[in-house]
Amino acid sequence: MKKKSIVYPSILAVALSGVLAGCGGGESGGSDDNTLTVWAMGEEGKLLNEMTAGYEEAHPDVNVKVQAIPWESAYDKLLTAVASGNGPDVLQLGTTWVAEFADAGALLDLSEHIEEYPEFDPENYFDGAQTSMKYDDQIVGIPWYVETRTMYYRTDLLEEVGYSEPPANWDELKDAASKLSESGEDVYGLDIDLNDQITPFIFAWQNGFEFDAENPNFTSPEFKGALEYYTSYFKEGISTTSEGIDIVQAFKDGQKPMFFSGPWMINILNDQAPDLEGKWAVAPMPAQESNVSSIGGANFSVFHNSEKVDEALDFISYMNEVDTQLEWMEKSNTLPSRLEAWEDPKLADDEMYSVFGEQLENTKGAPPIKEWEKIAQELLATIERINIGGADLDEELEKFNEKADSLIE
Amino acid sequence: MLNQLLKGTVRNRHPFIFIAPALIILILFSLIPIMIAFVISFTDMDLKGLADWSNISFIGLQNYTTLLADTVFHKALFNTFFYVVIGVPLVIIFSLSIALLLNYGKTLIFTVFRAVYFMPAITNIIAVAVVWGFLYNTQYGLFNYVLSLADIDKVLWLEEPVMAKLSLIILAVWKGIGINMIIFLAALQGIPNSYYEAAKIDGAKRWQILFFITLPLLRYAIFFVTVTTLIGWLQFFEEPFIMTQGGPLDGTVSMALFIYQRGFQFSEFGYAAAGSFVLFIVIIIVTLLQFKLKKSDAEY
Amino acid sequence: MSSGKSKNNTERWIATILLIIGGIIVSLPFIWMISSSFKPENEILQIPPTLIAENPTFQNYIDLFTNLNFGVYLRNTLIIVALSFVGLFFNAMAGYGFAKYHFKGKEKVFYLVLATMMIPGQVTMIPVYLLLNEMGLINTMAGIVLPGLAAAFSIFLFRMFMATIPTDLIEAARLDGAGEFYIFFRLIIPISKPIFAVQGILTFIAAWNSFLWPLIIANDESLYTLSVGLSLLKGQYANNFALQMAGAAFMVIPIIIIFSFFQKYIVEGFTTSGLK
Numbered sequence: 015m016k017k018k019s020i021v022y023p024s025i026l027a028v029a030l031s032g033v034l035a036g037c038g039g040g041e042s043g044g045s046d047d048n049t050l051t052v053w054a055m056g057e058e059g060k061l062l063n064e065m066t067a068g069y070e071e072a073h074p075d076v077n078v079k080v081q082a083i084p085w086e087s088a089y090d091k092l093l094t095a096v097a098s099g100n101g102p103d104v105l106q107l108g109t110t111w112v113a114e115f116a117d118a119g120a121l122l123d124l125s126e127h128i129e130e131y132p133e134f135d136p137e138n139y140f141d142g143a144q145t146s147m148k149y150d151d152q153i154v155g156i157p158w159y160v161e162t163r164t165m166y167y168r169t170d171l172l173e174e175v176g177y178s179e180p181p182a183n184w185d186e187l188k189d190a191a192s193k194l195s196e197s198g199e200d201v202y203g204l205d206i207d208l209n210d211q212i213t214p215f216i217f218a219w220q221n222g223f224e225f226d227a228e229n230p231n232f233t234s235p236e237f238k239g240a241l242e243y244y245t246s247y248f249k250e251g252i253s254t255t256s257e258g259i260d261i262v263q264a265f266k267d268g269q270k271p272m273f274f275s276g277p278w279m280i281n282i283l284n285d286q287a288p289d290l291e292g293k294w295a296v297a298p299m300p301a302q303e304s305n306v307s308s309i310g311g312a313n314f315s316v317f318h319n320s321e322k323v324d325e326a327l328d329f330i331s332y333m334n335e336v337d338t339q340l341e342w343m344e345k346s347n348t349l350p351s352r353l354e355a356w357e358d359p360k361l362a363d364d365e366m367y368s369v370f371g372e373q374l375e376n377t378k379g380a381p382p383i384k385e386w387e388k389i390a391q392e393l394l395a396t397i398e399r400i401n402i403g404g405a406d407l408d409e410e411l412e413k414f415n416e417k418a419d420s421l422i423e
Numbered sequence: 424m425l426n427q428l429l430k431g432t433v434r435n436r437h438p439f440i441f442i443a444p445a446l447i448i449l450i451l452f453s454l455i456p457i458m459i460a461f462v463i464s465f466t467d468m469d470l471k472g473l474a475d476w477s478n479i480s481f482i483g484l485q486n487y488t489t490l491l492a493d494t495v496f497h498k499a500l501f502n503t504f505f506y507v508v509i510g511v512p513l514v515i516i517f518s519l520s521i522a523l524l525l526n527y528g529k530t531l532i533f534t535v536f537r538a539v540y541f542m543p544a545i546t547n548i549i550a551v552a553v554v555w556g557f558l559y560n561t562q563y564g565l566f567n568y569v570l571s572l573a574d575i576d577k578v579l580w581l582e583e584p585v586m587a588k589l590s591l592i593i594l595a596v597w598k599g600i601g602i603n604m605i606i607f608l609a610a611l612q613g614i615p616n617s618y619y620e621a622a623k624i625d626g627a628k629r630w631q632i633l634f635f636i637t638l639p640l641l642r643y644a645i646f647f648v649t650v651t652t653l654i655g656w657l658q659f660f661e662e663p664f665i666m667t668q669g670g671p672l673d674g675t676v677s678m679a680l681f682i683y684q685r686g687f688q689f690s691e692f693g694y695a696a697a698g699s700f701v702l703f704i705v706i707i708i709v710t711l712l713q714f715k716l717k718k719s720d721a722e723y
Numbered sequence: 724m725s726s727g728k729s730k731n732n733t734e735r736w737i738a739t740i741l742l743i744i745g746g747i748i749v750s751l752p753f754i755w756m757i758s759s760s761f762k763p764e765n766e767i768l769q770i771p772p773t774l775i776a777e778n779p780t781f782q783n784y785i786d787l788f789t790n791l792n793f794g795v796y797l798r799n800t801l802i803i804v805a806l807s808f809v810g811l812f813f814n815a816m817a818g819y820g821f822a823k824y825h826f827k828g829k830e831k832v833f834y835l836v837l838a839t840m841m842i843p844g845q846v847t848m849i850p851v852y853l854l855l856n857e858m859g860l861i862n863t864m865a866g867i868v869l870p871g872l873a874a875a876f877s878i879f880l881f882r883m884f885m886a887t888i889p890t891d892l893i894e895a896a897r898l899d900g901a902g903e904f905y906i907f908f909r910l911i912i913p914i915s916k917p918i919f920a921v922q923g924i925l926t927f928i929a930a931w932n933s934f935l936w937p938l939i940i941a942n943d944e945s946l947y948t949l950s951v952g953l954s955l956l957k958g959q960y961a962n963n964f965a966l967q968m969a970g971a972a973f974m975v976i977p978i979i980i981i982f983s984f985f986q987k988y989i990v991e992g993f994t995t996s997g998l999k
Contacts, residue, residue: 051942057958060790079943084954087938089687090845094852094939097473100861108959114690118470200562209668256561256582260768278960286765384470388689395673402582403672437903438829441820444813445873446836452870453839456850460842473849521745527738537986538979539746542753545928545978547971550756553964557772565771597749605924606880609917609989613887629734647883651876654840679843686845699846706841711834 049077050325051102055312056085058106061346069332076325096120101317103326107155109146109310110380110387116149117384122316122323123152133331139351142309142377149382155313156330157351159342161276162307163216164373165300166283168271170293171197180297184220184243187272187300191252194271205261205273206244206253211390212308212380213274214397217244219306220299225381227422230389232415241397241407243302248401255401262286265294274299276310277349280366296369298376309377311351349374385421392417457703464696473692486697496698498673499681502588506677507656510592514599514652515645521600522607523637537608544601552665555594559666581667584674591662591675598662599655603648610644611637650713657706678702753975760784760969767964783969787956790966795945796952800931803868803948807930810872811922817873818881819911823893833882840875844935852939862942870936871929877922884918885911920988927981932974949974 054062059082066078081102083091092111095101096118107115115121128134134156136144143157167180175193177186191203206213215225221243223236231237247253264270266287283290299305314330316323332338339350340358349361349370356362356371380386396414399405465481466472472479490496525537543551558565559580567577580590614637622632638645660679663669669676669684676684678698686695754774759767760783762776821833851870860866888911896906912919934950941947953970956963 055959056955060955081941081943082955084938084951085957085959086954087935090848090935091939093470093473093849096470097849098853098856098861100856100942114470118474120470120474256579257556259560259563263768276960278958286768288765391688398670398672438820438824438826441816441824441907442832445810445817445878446832448810448813448869448873449836449839449875451854452851452873453842453847453875454835455854456847457839457842459850460846521742524738524742527735532739533742534983534986536742536746537989538982539750541982542750545975546753546756547968547974549964549967550759550971551752553768554752554755554772563771600749602925605921605986605989609884609921612917612989613884643883643887647880651840651879658841658843660843682843683845692849696846699842702843703838703841707838710837710841 048075049079050104050322050329052078052080052104052106052329053083053091053102054080054106055083055088055108057082058312058346058348059083061342062106064345065333065338065342068338069329072332073325073328076328078329092120095317099319101319103317103320103322104329105315105317106158106312107315108312109143109157112146112155112313112315113149113382113386114384115315116152116154116382120318121149121152121154122318122320123154124156124316124327125151125153127323127327128153131327131331133334138334138353140309140353140374140377142374142379143311143351145309145379145382146311146313155315156334158312158314158333159339159346159348160309160311160351160374161278161349162309162370162373162377163212163274163276164296164298164307164369166265166273166275166279166294166296168265168268168293169295171268171271180295181300183300184302188243188246188252191247191272192250195252198268201269201271202254202258202264203252203272204247205264205270206247207273208255208397208401209394211387211394212310214241214244214393215380215390216274216299216306216308217241217302219308219378220302220304222303227381227383230415230418230422232418233411238407238411240302241400241411245397245400245407266290277367277370278347281347296366298369298373305373305376307373307377309374309379311348383422388421389418392421460696461700463693464700466693468693468696470690473690482693486694487701489694490697490701495673495676496678496681499676499678502674502676503657503659503678505588506592506595506659507653509589510595510599510659511649511652511656513592513596514603514656515648517596518600518603518648519607519641519645522604522611523633525604525608526611537605540604541601543598548661548665551594551598555666559590582671584672587667587671587675591666594666595656595659595662599652603652606648607641607644610641614640646713646717650710653709653713654706657702657709678705756968756975757972759965760972762965762968764963764965767968783965784973786966787969787973790956791949791952792944792947793952796947796949799864799937799946800933800948800950802864803933803937804927804930806864806868807871807926807933808923810868810874811877811919811926813873814877814922815881815912815915815919816907817878818883819885819907821878821882822885823888823890836875836878838875840879848935848939855940861940862946863940864946866940867933867936867946871933877925880922881915881918885915888914916988920985923985924978924982928978931978 052062052066053059059080063080063082066080070076070078089111092105092115096115101120105121107121112121124134134153136147139147139157140160142162143160146157147153147155165180171194172178172180172190175190175197177190181187181190187204194203195201215223218237218240221236221240223231223234223240225231248255258264258270259267261270261273261275262282265273265283266289280296283294299307314333316326316330320326333342334352336350336352336354336358339352339355340360342348343350343355343360349367350356356374361367361371380390392414396410400407400410464486465483466479467482467485468479521540525533525540527533557563561567561577561579561582564580566580570576570578579586581587618636618640619632622636627635658679659677660683663675663677663680664683667675669680679702682695682698682702685691685698755772758774758776761779761781762773763778763780763782766773766777817836821829821836855861855866855870858866860869892910892914893906896910901909932950933948934954937946937948938951941951953967953974956966956970
């Protein structure tokens with residue numbers, strides 16, 4: 015009996031380690047000589063798998079392995095990769111994350127390779143997208159697909175308040191939105207997403223604001239004017255601070271007949287509000303000094319310790335050929351980053367996409383500094399204090415400016 | 424002689440053999456990492472430091488002093504306290520009462536209801552967010568609709584700091600009942616029927632049986648549920664994370680959400696680790712207090 | 724006598740009615756989740772939400788299975804479930820060790836165990852990853868399962884429950900010459916059926932939904948679980964709710980089966996083991 019007492023756990027331990035080892039199986043790390051590992055996010059990661067065949071045909075000695083990573087945990091996964099150096103060769107990175115990971119040294123500087131590949135020439139890409147390619151004086155990424163914000167509006171409802179053309183500037187936007195708001199109970203002429211980080215900056219840019227990392231100038235008249243305009247929508251009840259109903263349904267019901275969003279909304283509206291067809295359209299941003307919008311999307315980067323830099327660059331180059339980009343657009347419904355791709359009739363002649371193409375000509379990217387996320391969050395908190403807490407705009411901007419100044423060092 | 428000695432040690436080793444497998448895993452994958460995190464809390468580690476440890480520098484207690492001056496952290500502390508004081512008793516009372524009700528019968532309907540009350544624990548979190556988002560919607564929500572039938576004004580469920588906290592508590596109580604309920608049910612099974620029968624023969628009334636037999640015999644389970652629920656609620660995270668992201672005006676930020684935002688949104692790992700240790704110390708104090716109070720009662 | 728019986732009956736009715744009202748409130752989101760999985764995308768966010776789909780469709784489920792690398796994900800998930808039951812067993816052993824033995828420093832060790840519950844998991848994620856990396860367990864099933872094998876909550880629950888088992892019973896078995904492990908397997912485990920059932924349910928749910936470690940440890944998709952696979956269907960901006968609800972509904976079915984299977988032990992429990 016006594017003997018048994020030690021025997022049990024040892025058997026168990028042996029059995030367990032056997033099971034575990036058996037399940038481990040297979041290669042470790044995918045470091046085979048000819049495997050190129052690519053990390054891509056969410057749905058795009060799954061679709062990218064279908065795109066690699068073309069590349070592999072041209073490069074029979076390379077085997078591309080795409081690992082799809084859910085968006086919600088991509089950051090966790092990237093952290094462990096940065097900490098351990100167990101990263102992929104090629105990495106899809108949202109443009110807002112570029113600065114932070116470049117600052118940490120996780121992304122390979124591509125400057126010396128840029129001239130070997132005609133596809134990588136910054137001139138190939140939208141001005142706004144070029145911002146995200148650089149960090150300090152390094153080239154850390156190549157734009158893969160882009161997105162920008164435009165205005166979605168109900169053509170029929172705007173017609174009713176006298177706008178047969180979409181509002182083209184701030185005054186018209188305000189006027190149209192107030193008239194729409196008055197047209198019925200629970201109608202909010204313009205919907206502004208209070209959780210969206212970039213919207214306040216879009217207004218500021220349109221008002222002539224230029225961000226200066228050396229000396230944050232959030233108390234400048236341009237920035238202040240933009241925020242006064244932005245918050246006036248809430249003060250006057252044209253926009254609502256409460257969650258309300260889902261934007262698609264509100265758009266359908268006419269309760270929120272105008273809002274800003276990106277290209278993904280086209281499909282959502284087509285799928286979720288099919289009966290609305292013909293009653294809505296997209297238009298470029300209304301202008302103040304200009305009608306700048308934001309540009310985002312995703313880049314391809316090479317992980318800092320990749321041993322297959324050449325293959326990685328070949329792969330990125332292939333993915334960014336105009337034809338591949340067009341094929342990718344059809345598959346994923348994302349917008350190509352290459353200027354040339356926009357000459358294709360599939361984009362140029364599409365009444366929705368062509369608006370995005372037009373808007374993309376006039377965009378700015380989030381400033382490539384690693385503190386950006388913190389500054390943007392701080393601004394949202396500031397706006398919340400003004401909108402909901404009833405705080406004074408001047409004072410809050412003063413505080414925000416100091417805070418931003420202390421964040422950037 | 425040697426044999427004797429060996430036998431002796433083997434016998435004394437029994438508890439260790441029982442405990443060892445779990446303990447080794449806990450030491451390796453929890454305690455050591457906690458100690459590493461503790462060290463990190465004295466550094467300025469960020470993403471750069473994570474990539475290359477030579478970028479990390481020790482900054483002493485600076486993270487902790489910054490934390491004490493951080494107004495958002497103050498709010499997080501207060502909110503967490505608010506959640507715990509109101510939420511924990513509610514969870515215990517509700518899950519215990521439901522378990523007692525369910526224990527009434529063994530017919531099919533009671534079996535079904537055991538599963539029904541467990542459902543919130545297994546409902547997908549996105550479904551929870553969507554449905555509760557609808558229930559709490561100020562203009563179109565079901566709750567406000569029902570209130571409007573009784574001529575009560577619209578309630579700003581998630582848009583006013585105190586109300587938003589209460590709304591999240593309701594949601595969390597709803598979610599937390601299931602697991603505690605089955606623990607209570609399992610414990611109720613441990614009470615031999617003969618106790619009830621004896622009490623009935625003695626002419627005891629229902630409430631007497633409840634207060635003098637059932638509840639005292641459930642004290643282990645109640646203690647367990649109290650301790651683990653308190654620990655869980657001090658780490659209150661998911662509800663504000665999915666429903667409010669800490670807003671309005673930081674009115675629903677909990678300590679755990681604060682730590683998550685600093686660590687995983689802003690990559691201030693050193694600062695987040697310091698926040699975790701303040702939370703850790705709070706939890707330890709609360710838990711030790713409970714054990715001390717329990718000690719005077721009985722061996723558990 | 725008859726008046727006592729009718730009183731008993733009224734009480735039972737009150738209990739039943741209370742349970743039904745509470746049950747409806749409690750299960751609404753769950754019902755919505757199930758019914759939404761049969762709705763087309765344009766119906767899903769309708770206000771007020773419909774409890775029964777107006778235009779029911781199976782399309783979401785068809786999409787789900789065509790989009791998911793189902794076989795591989797299911798296999799991995801089942802392996803994790805099986806292995807975590809080994810962990811359940813470790814926890815039971817540890818709970819018993821703490822409950823029924825006396826040794827030096829027991830309480831201190833136990834506090835240490837409890838302390839592991841008190842730190843949010845995100846704080847220790849990177850250290851754990853680096854440790855597993857040192858151990859060469861990256862991209863292995865062992866690396867996925869090991870960190871979650873022991874759980875303080877579970878050890879604590881086993882301890883609490885096993886402490887209520889009369890020590891006389893164990894002493895009597897010892898006098899009969901039973902070994903310590905014999906006692907554990909033949910006496911303690913059968914008596915502890917209700918708590919094993921509770922823990923079985925909880926362990927199953929945790930393992931079945933395991934998400935973060937399979938994702939972080941895996942270097943390719945061959946180690947992904949069902950949860951990871953489902954979350955791949957989520958977009959950065961756009962969410963396909965109907966598809967996600969189909970996924971969630973599908974994930975819940977095995978849990979309900981396991982629950983109904985185990986809950987009869989929660990109900991039977993001690994009463995049949997003859998323990999007084």
